[in-house]
Amino acid sequence: MDKQVEALVVGGGAVGVCTAFFLAQQGMQVTLLEKDALASGSSHGNAGLVAYNHAIPLAGPGVLGQGLRWLADPESPFYIKPRPSVELARWLLQFQACCNERAVRAIIPPLLEIGRASHALYTELIEEYKLDCNYEHKGRLYLYRTAAMLRKGEHKAQLLAEHGVPSELLDASAARRMEPNLQPDVIGGVYYPLYAHITPGKFVHALAEVAGGLGVNIHTQTEVLALESNAGRITRVVTTRGDFLPQHVVMATGAWSPEWSRQLKLRLPIQPAKGYSFTVRRPAACPNMSLSLEEAQIAVTPMGSEMRFSSTLELGGMDFSINQRRTDAMRRALSRYLKGMENLEVLELWRGLRPLTPDSLPIIGRSPQHSNVVLATGHGMLGITHAPMTGRLAAQLVAGSQPAMNLRPFQVERFQ
Ligand SMILES: Cc1cc2nc3c(=O)[nH]c(=O)nc-3n(C[C@H](O)[C@H](O)[C@H](O)COP(=O)(O)OP(=O)(O)OC[C@H]3O[C@@H](n4cnc5c(N)ncnc54)[C@H](O)[C@@H]3O)c2cc1C
Numbered sequence: 001m002d003k004q005v006e007a008l009v010v011g012g013g014a015v016g017v018c019t020a021f022f023l024a025q026q027g028m029q030v031t032l033l034e035k036d037a038l039a040s041g042s043s044h045g046n047a048g049l050v051a052y053n054h055a056i057p058l059a060g061p062g063v064l065g066q067g068l069r070w071l072a073d074p075e076s077p078f079y080i081k082p083r084p085s086v087e088l089a090r091w092l093l094q095f096q097a098c099c100n101e102r103a104v105r106a107i108i109p110p111l112l113e114i115g116r117a118s119h120a121l122y123t124e125l126i127e128e129y130k131l132d133c134n135y136e137h138k139g140r141l142y143l144y145r146t147a148a149m150l151r152k153g154e155h156k157a158q159l160l161a162e163h164g165v166p167s168e169l170l171d172a173s174a175a176r177r178m179e180p181n182l183q184p185d186v187i188g189g190v191y192y193p194l195y196a197h198i199t200p201g202k203f204v205h206a207l208a209e210v211a212g213g214l215g216v217n218i219h220t221q222t223e224v225l226a227l228e229s230n231a232g233r234i235t236r237v238v239t240t241r242g243d244f245l246p247q248h249v250v251m252a253t254g255a256w257s258p259e260w261s262r263q264l265k266l267r268l269p270i271q272p273a274k275g276y277s278f279t280v281r282r283p284a285a286c287p288n289m290s291l292s293l294e295e296a297q298i299a300v301t302p303m304g305s306e307m308r309f310s311s312t313l314e315l316g317g318m319d320f321s322i323n324q325r326r327t328d329a330m331r332r333a334l335s336r337y338l339k340g341m342e343n344l345e346v347l348e349l350w351r352g353l354r355p356l357t358p359d360s361l362p363i364i365g366r367s368p369q370h371s372n373v374v375l376a377t378g379h380g381m382l383g384i385t386h387a388p389m390t391g392r393l394a395a396q397l398v399a400g401s402q403p404a405m406n407l408r409p410f411q412v413e414r415f416q
Contacts, residue, residue, distance in 0.1 A: 001242070002236075002244070002245050003031070003242065003244050003245065004244075005030075005031045005244050005246045005247070006246070006247050006248065007028045007029065007030045007031070007246065007247065007248045007249075007250065008030075008031050008237055008246035008249050008250070009031070009032040009249075009250045009252055010032075010033050010249065010250065010251050010252060010253055011032075011033075011041075011251070011253040011254060011256075012034025012036075012037070012038040012039065012040070012041075012208070012218070012220065013038075013039060013042060013043035013252065013383070013387075014043040014200060014204050014383055014384055014387035015043075015252040015254070015376050015377070015379060015387045015391065016032055016034070016250070016253075016376075017039075017204050017207050017208045017387075018387045018388050018390060018392075019250050019252055019376055019390070019394045019395060020032040020208075020211050020216045020218075020391075021207055021208075021210060021211040021214070021216070021391060022391045022392045022394070022395035022396075023216075023250075023394075023395045024211055024214035024215055024216045025214060025395070026395055028398070028399070029215065030211075030215070030216045030217070031216070031218075031219065031244065031246075032211075032216055032217070032218045032219065033222045033224055033237075033239060033244075034218070034219070034220045034221075034222065035223035035224070035240075036221065037220050038204055038205060038220060039204040039205060041254050041255065041256075041353070042352040042353055042355070043200055043201065043204050043254075043352075043384065043387075044204075045201070045277040045279065045308070045310070045348065045350030046200055046275070046310065046352060047277065047301050047308065047310045048197045048198050048199055048200045048301050048303060048308065049197050049299065049301065049384065049385065050119055050135075050195070050196040050197060050198060050384065051115065051140070051195055051382060051385045052115035052118060052119035052194065052196070052385055053112065053160065053165045053192060053195065054111075054192075054195070054382065055107075055108040055109075055111035055112040055115060055163065055165070056104065056108070056156055056159070056160070057098060057103075057104060057108075057111070057360030057361075058095075058313075058356070058360050058380070058381065059095050059096075059099045059103065059104070059359065059360065060098075060099060060100075060101075061101055061104070062099075063099050064096060064099050066078075074325055075325060075329035077296065077298075077312045077313065077326075077330075078297070078312070078313050079312070079315070079316070080092075080314075080315045080316075081314065081316035081317065083316075083317065085317070087258065087271075088315065090269065091358055094269055094358035094359070094415065095359075097358070098359045098360075103359070104159075107359055107360060107409075108159070108160075108163055109163065110361060110406075110410070111361065111382070112163055112165070113405060114386050114389050114390070114405065115382070115385055115389075117389040117392075117405065118386050118387065118388045118389035118390070121389055121392060122135070122196070122198075122388055125207065125388060129206070129207070131202075131203060131206040131207060132202060132206055133198045133199050133202040133206055134199040134303050134304040135196060135198045135203075136198075136302070138195075138197075138289040139191055139192055139193040139194065139195050139289055139290075140191070140192050140197075140289060140290045140291070141189050141190075141192075141289055141290075141291050141292070142190045142292040142294055143179075143182065143186050143188075143189045143291055143292065143293055143294060143337055144189060144295070145186055145187060145294075145295055145336065145337065146187070146295055147187065149295050150187060150188050153189075153190045154169060154190065156190075157190045157192075165192070165194065166192070166194065167190050167192045167193075168190070168191045168193075169188070169189075169190055170188055170189040170190065171188050172186060172187050174189075175188060175189035178288075178289075179287050179288065179289075181285040181287065181338050181339045181340055182337065183335075183337055183338065195289075195290060197301050197302075197303070198303075198384070199304060199306075200384045203384075219239075219241065221240075222239050222240060222241045224237055224239050224253075225239060225240060226238040226263065227249070227263045229263075232371055233370055233372045234249050234370050234372055237249065246372070247372060248372050248374070249370075249372060250373075250374045250376055250394050250398065251264070251367075251373060251374070251375050251376065251377060252376045252377060252394075254355045254377060254379070254383070255273075255353035255354065255355040256318075257363075257375075257377040257378065258270050264369060264370060264373065265369040265370075266367060266368065266369060266412060266416070267415060267416060268363065268412065268415075269357060269358055269415050270356060270357055270363075270377065271315050272315075272316075272317060272318055272319075272353035272354070272355065272356070273313045273314065273315055273354040273355075273381075274313070274314040274315075274316060274319065274352070274353050274354075275310055275313060275314075275351065275354060276312050276322065276330065276351050277309065277310035277311075277348075277351075277352075278308065278309055278310075278327070278330070278344070278346055278349055278350075279303075279306050279307075279308045279347045279348040279350065280306065280307050280308070280309075280344040280345055280347060281306060281307075281344070281345040281347060282302065282304075282305050282307050283307060283340055284340060285339055285340025285341065286307045287300055287338070288302070291337075291338075293333065293334070293336075296311065296330070296333035296334075296336070297312070297313075298311040298330060298333055298334060298337075299311065300334070309334055311326075311330045311333075312326055312330070314326075315356075320351060320353070322349065322351055327349060331344075354379075354380050354381055354383070355377055355378050355379060355380060355383070356378070356380040356381070357378040357380060357415075358415075360380050360381065360382070361378075361409055361410055362377065362378045362379045362383075362390060362410055363375050363376075363377050363410060363412045364376055364393050364394065364407060364410040365397070365407050365410055365412060365413075366397055368412065368416070374394050374397045374398055376390050376391070376393075376394040389404075389405070392404060
């Protein structure tokens, strides 16, 4: 039998669950559909940083040159799988257009605004609902082994300082006072005090439980197969477990979102960007705070009784294979920065696909072709950071109320 629903959220990652929660908080009758399990996409094994002052987009001056150099190295943290794809070629051209100082300066303010608003929501939600997700606010230390990368790091810190992001430049001994287990050839660091981290999968499950308590119907193992429309509205959502007749639909399908481009009559310039992580039992030498090992592009995050390190960005389509050469390289690189990382007990080797837009800004807004569809996707490297505010904004759009932020920088129309 067809099911009538007021608000239907598609996707059970951080963005979908946050959206379902805020919709229910507004008093709406909400159903969430997830094709697999909750947090089975990118929202599980990521680095868990609530990087609310991290506002530097991936595209920037010199990034293409560095990317090309990395392409020649099979162990590098960056890779583009050569393939005949018009979408990839178009995406790369749009990315290239963002690789300049002017574009970077335009992208920083909206990233900061949504990041800071989102962090405020994290602290509210975690406190009010006592969400068990290993939240810690200890800042983040960027570490460098080469003078060239340290200079780039200092430049980023100066750029962010112009936007009110505090940081502290550290020489080798100051960095070692913060983290005693650094290897001798770490030459310096930059400390950003305004960074938090969580165990992301735990957050998604804990908030989903709260949302369930507010009446959200969560259907896992329920895949959306088709969206049927009439007169500029989605009228029927066909799934593996029957059809839904929604008044409103929120698409929070992360890296899978481009699959809906045709049915939504839209171009969604999102490339899946694969990354890997190792979750290990917390070693004695675990850092006190989250670290970024800059030349290797590795994030290290303490997570309660565990530690996670993650890296790589591979533009290879919807490919979930694990490249062991790269994951081995990650393990070796970790030991080049930190002592005591030799005999780690690996609990999980994971890969996930970031939904990456060319400008590193998410897509949040009403779908131009369907008046009852809201898009909440394309969060790239910062979907955990931005999920709560995205959820609130998407819920406000569904309710027809004034969004709490200017959504123009996030509208999909910027790409059309
Ligand atoms: C290695 C790595 C490290 C990262 N580190 C960080 C970090 O430190 N901080 C940060 O902010 N971000 C980080 N990210 C990015 C972050 O993980 C993502 O941006 C975020 O998880 C995206 O959330 P989402 O809900 O949009 O997508 P997902 O979590 O991928 O959720 C989308 C969901 O939609 C479901 N779905 C898809 N199609 C259908 C369908 N047809 N029917 C029903 N369900 C469907 C999928 O199964 C999936 O569960 C990292 C990512 C990676 C890979």
